Amino acid sequence: MDTIHINCDLGEGGEYDAQLMPHISACNxxxxxxxxxxxxxxxxxELAMEHKVEMGAHPSYxxxxxxxxxxxxxxxxxxQRSLVAQILSLKQITxxxxxxxxxxxxxxxxxxDAVKDEKTAEVIINSILEFEENFFLFVPPKSVISEMAKxxxxxxxxxxxxxxxxxxxxLVSRQDPHALIxxxxxxxxxxxxxxxxxxxxxxxGGKIACNASTFCLHSDTPDSVEILKYLEKELAAExxxxxxx
Numbered sequence: 001m002d003t004i005h006i007n008c009d010l011g012e013g014g015e016y017d018a019q020l021m022p023h024i025s026a027c028n029x030x031x032x033x034x035x036x037x038x039x040x041x042x043x044x045x046e047l048a049m050e051h052k053v054e055m056g057a058h059p060s061y062x063x064x065x066x067x068x069x070x071x072x073x074x075x076x077x078x079x080q081r082s083l084v085a086q087i088l089s090l091k092q093i094t095x096x097x098x099x100x101x102x103x104x105x106x107x108x109x110x111x112x113d114a115v116k117d118e119k120t121a122e123v124i125i126n127s128i129l130e131f132e133e134n135f136f137l138f139v140p141p142k143s144v145i146s147e148m149a150k151x152x153x154x155x156x157x158x159x160x161x162x163x164x165x166x167x168x169x170x171l172v173s174r175q176d177p178h179a180l181i182x183x184x185x186x187x188x189x190x191x192x193x194x195x196x197x198x199x200x201x202x203x204x205g206g207k208i209a210c211n212a213s214t215f216c217l218h219s220d221t222p223d224s225v226e227i228l229k230y231l232e233k234e235l236a237a238e239x240x241x242x243x244x245x
Contacts, residue, residue, distance in 0.1 A: 003243045004195055005214040009058055011036045011044035019225045021047050023232055025243040026054035028105040031090040033060030034068025041093050049099050053244060056103035059086040061110050068108035076123050083127035104128055105138035114145040121145035128153055141211055142169040159212035161191040162221045164203040172203050182222050184230040191215055
């Protein structure tokens, strides 16, 4: 049986974390930038450890007002201080209860900006390099940050099960009504094409190569729990098991 690695952004104030956690391989835990506080971080870490789910930090622009989904004006020095503080907070909480952080995945606009902007990518990379741990970095393929991180940080390529793509590997803007894939059957088809055929079906109708080894389903996608359970069932029918479940 093949295995597939599914990750989910959690600890963001959503009400379904406990229902999603048993069905995923890894969680990206909000650590105070766009969402989350010491209490929610601790709760999410304990939940992940209960279900033996890989844990990673999900740092963001320090902008809770916009949920980290808008680019903000901030100096490189201030952004690096914020990212290091976010990761450190979660790292300390995780280690205090006997756990370990495995990876880093930037959130929202920070993630998107690092796809194309060298300065943003450099700040993220430098922030991670302040830690002695050899964290994995979840990044999209064909991105500036993935190229700049090579030889410095272990890169894991990620693709999104519930987002539509343009043919340049960028995600369709959330301002577009077709940005999200919300029907469970469509999410499965999109995911399975990426996993099995190694192709991303784009909003234009074309297909581009996909070398992702982890796939994200957003916890705030409508009916995310139902979608994830459906994915688990349909993948099993194709002799594919979600890693760790």
